[in-house]
Amino acid sequence: MRTRPPAWQAVALTGLMLALLAGCEQQALPAGREAKPLLHASPVVVEVCGQSQSYAAVPQRAITHDVNITEMFLFLGLGDKLVGYSGISSKKEIAPDFEAALDRLPNLSSQEMNLEAMVAARADFVFAGWSYGFVSGGVTPELLAGHGIASYVLSESCIRVRPRPRVALEDVEQDLQNMARIFGVQQQVQGRIAQLRQARERLARQMQGNTETPRVFVFDSGEKIPMTAGRLGMPQAILTAAGARNIFDDIPSNWPLGNWEDMLARDPEWIVIVDYGLPSAQGKIDFLLSKPELAQVSAIRNRRFFVMRYAEATPGPRSVQAAQRLAAALHPQRQITQDDVLMQAATSAGERP
Structure with missing residues (x-):
């Protein structure tokens, strides 16, 4: 279901193609020039698989892997930060509301992560998970860091690298909160995250006192x-x-x-x-x-x-x-x-x- 160890396949993507396909609202910079990183007022520190991870700058060229992770990113309204995605083959369907946003982006790999494609896309951030793209011996957060690419790991997937006591629906909300902080959009997206929390709490109230557990x-x-x-x-x-x-x-x-x-x-x-x-x-x-x-x-x-x-x-x-x-x-x-x-x-x- 999740990813297998990656088969390294070189993908040649030209700078012009990436500039056209990445952000609809961003214009390509002249050759040889890069956008200056937008620094946080102070580094954002979040917990990633039990370790504190610091993000000094707001990512500008992000890549997501797998359909659920891409939906989380688009749910936060961060589509203009994406320069590509991977791990979404024809076997997996994205929510209809997100189809148009996905259609504007290059598919860097339908199956496993492709390091060459991510480097060619000049990515500065990757959102994935262990066995949701990241795999020992293949693409890992450490490997990306060696190429100057920051990353964030899906909380549920951390069980692949460290013990966890439980998994809960709240994990999704925490991942969304962390992404909002990393991208500096906390105030703008609190209402969206609150809708998920309210739906979860409403279900808990409706199930209160239930003793039948099929x-x-x-x-x-x-x-x-x-x-x-x-x-x-x-x-x-x-x-x-x-x-x-x-x-x-x-x-x-x-x-x-x-x-x-x-x-x-x-x-x-x-x-x-x-x-x-x-x-x-x-x-x-x-x-x-x-x-x-x-x-x-x-x-x-x-x-x-x-x-x-x-x-x-x-x-x-x-x-x-x-x-x-x-x-x-x-x-x-x-x-x-x-x-x-x-x-x-x-x-x-x-x-x-």
């Missing part, structure tokens, strides 16, 4: 060995908020491999399908229905499937909406409010707030 299996991909969500992946936070229990919450990782034997023994009452690529969500459902050894699993016997898009199941502005939708499906008697937060906040996506 067992849920998250099926990402894989036929011989299923990839699922452990207790430190965003689906764990979504399931918890929606009043459900992840049958693989004993695995201390975010996107681990499970096994069919344990899935059968733990008998999920619902199955969450992560929808991206091939097979389609229906294809994954048909596969599960075709396995005779799973025929007696409660979710399969009762045809209880719930589909999440990739950008809903991974950390991003759609995570809280996914939790609301799931809660409404699992607990219809509670009449869960389903906010359209992304639509409301995305009206000026791709433009500076």
Whole structure:
């Protein structure tokens, strides 16, 4: 689901092409001249995977990797700071509200990160995550720093490099707050972030007192060995908020491999399908229905499937909406409010707030 170790592929992008495609509101500088960095009044210091990281300047030429991370960036209205993106293949769909902003930008790599392309784009900042672009032995924050490129790591992904006690919907809000501080737009975007917080808090109130926690299996991909969500992946936070229990919450990782034997023994009452690529969500459902050894699993016997898009199941502005939708499906008697937060906040996506 996440990225594999990168295959190094050189991508030649000319300065003229980048100038035309990067920021719609920025004009290309004369050859040999670079924009002067816009310094913060004092360095911005945020916690990145348990370590304090300092940002002296406001990034001007950013790159994002993966669709959920790109949606977070555009949710903050920072589209004019992007000079490219990667990790968004035809298998992953960005929210319709962000399509126009993405169409204006060069796709630097549909799969893994491409260091040569990022350097050629004269990037000064990369927003990605471990196994969401960053991978040991490939492109890492340290490697980028050696090229003078700052970076920020998605909080959920930090489990790949250090222990974490839990994952929560609040992690998305914290990442958005950190990005707002790094880019100096805290005041302009507080209303957008507040919408996510209010939706999350409203769901918590609506689920207060709930004692029914259906067992849920998250099926990402894989036929011989299923990839699922452990207790430190965003689906764990979504399931918890929606009043459900992840049958693989004993695995201390975010996107681990499970096994069919344990899935059968733990008998999920619902199955969450992560929808991206091939097979389609229906294809994954048909596969599960075709396995005779799973025929007696409660979710399969009762045809209880719930589909999440990739950008809903991974950390991003759609995570809280996914939790609301799931809660409404699992607990219809509670009449869960389903906010359209992304639509409301995305009206000026791709433009500076």
